[in-house]
Amino acid sequence: MTRWRPREAGEALDAALSRMMRGESLQVCLSPYPEMASELLPLLLLAQRLQALAAGKPDPTPILAAGKARFLEEARRLRARGTSCMGHSPRPGRDDSLS
Amino acid sequence: MVGDERPYLFWFLYVSKGETRVVRNGQEGSVLERVQEYDPDALGEIYDRYAGRIYNYIYYRLGDAHLAEDLTGTVFVKMLEAIRSSRAWNVSFSGWLYRIAHNLVVDYFRRCEQEHAAALDERLVAGDQDPVRVVEQQMEGDRLRRAISQLTYEQGLVVTLKFVEGLSNAEVARMIGKTEGAIKSLQFRAMASLRRILEASE
Numbered sequence: 001m002t003r004w005r006p007r008e009a010g011e012a013l014d015a016a017l018s019r020m021m022r023g024e025s026l027q028v029c030l031s032p033y034p035e036m037a038s039e040l041l042p043l044l045l046l047a048q049r050l051q052a053l054a055a056g057k058p059d060p061t062p063i064l065a066a067g068k069a070r071f072l073e074e075a076r077r078l079r080a081r082g083t084s085c086m087g088h089s090p091r092p093g094r095d096d097s098l099s
Numbered sequence: 100m101v102g103d104e105r106p107y108l109f110w111f112l113y114v115s116k117g118e119t120r121v122v123r124n125g126q127e128g129s130v131l132e133r134v135q136e137y138d139p140d141a142l143g144e145i146y147d148r149y150a151g152r153i154y155n156y157i158y159y160r161l162g163d164a165h166l167a168e169d170l171t172g173t174v175f176v177k178m179l180e181a182i183r184s185s186r187a188w189n190v191s192f193s194g195w196l197y198r199i200a201h202n203l204v205v206d207y208f209r210r211c212e213q214e215h216a217a218a219l220d221e222r223l224v225a226g227d228q229d230p231v232r233v234v235e236q237q238m239e240g241d242r243l244r245r246a247i248s249q250l251t252y253e254q255g256l257v258v259t260l261k262f263v264e265g266l267s268n269a270e271v272a273r274m275i276g277k278t279e280g281a282i283k284s285l286q287f288r289a290m291a292s293l294r295r296i297l298e299a300s301e
Binding site: 046053071 | 137139142143146147150151154155158159164167168171172175176179180236239240243244258261262263268280283284285286287288290291293294297
């Protein structure tokens with residue numbers, strides 16, 4: 001997609017995103033990268049869509065308070081059982097086997 | 100929500116006889132040792148520190164508050180079940196929690212995609228909201244979530260941590276064991292892939 005090296009493109013996008021998140025205009029964000037602007041602009045617009053999605057998330061505080069009680073109760077149950085939980089452990093080097 | 104995570108994010112990488120090892124800082128290492136003994140105070144501290152972030156991650160990926168609540172609970176139960184394994188995590192505890200959450204999200208998409216789509220269609224619109232606008236927002240959210248689900252694990256994680264949690268490149272780098280430069284490249288690849296996926300579907 002890009003003729004720019006990954007590191008160069010990564011640096012440019014990150015710098016432009018940082019400026020956008022500080023509230024600067026897209027034009028200002030892209031001004032240091034005129035040759036990359038046509039490629040960076042759609043990515044900045046996409047970043048705005050992603051940020052908008054994050055803005056609608058609910059406050060988890062009350063939900064998590066109830067969840068904490070259940071979590072501590074489960075831990076108490078496991079502790080009382082004295083289980084080693086070895087049957088549930090991931091295999092060595094396979095921490096991503098958890099699902 | 101939760102307290103400042105930064106004091107817990109100091110990790111030291113060194114290379115010894117060809118192996119990269121990770122040494123946790125004393126504070127988190129001590130708490131995690133107590134977590135392995137199911138110490139209630141330590142468990143409470145870890146829960147307070149990470150549950151909100153894990154919830155946000157799952158909610159952002161699925162867009163369903165009840166499901167996010169259930170799966171956040173499941174993440175922490177799975178953590179309890181596996182925490183005593185010496186290989187439970189390799190680079191960072193928080194990165195391991197996100198990996199568990201990610202696997203649950205992927206499993207959910209895999210097992211219940213049709214049911215989930217039906218459930219999303221039944222979401223309620225509050226009385227003071229414009230129904231058309233709410234539906235448009237839901238459709239936009241669903242489009243983005245479906246696209247993010249097609250990214251690699253690391254690409255999806257970077258997008259979520261940067262745009263939902265607002266973490267810095269340094270914080271994301273420590274969490275997934277990469278350099279800041281690598282995170283910037285990963286972020287670029289993630290955004291470019293996401294753009295291609297969305298363009299193909301819109």
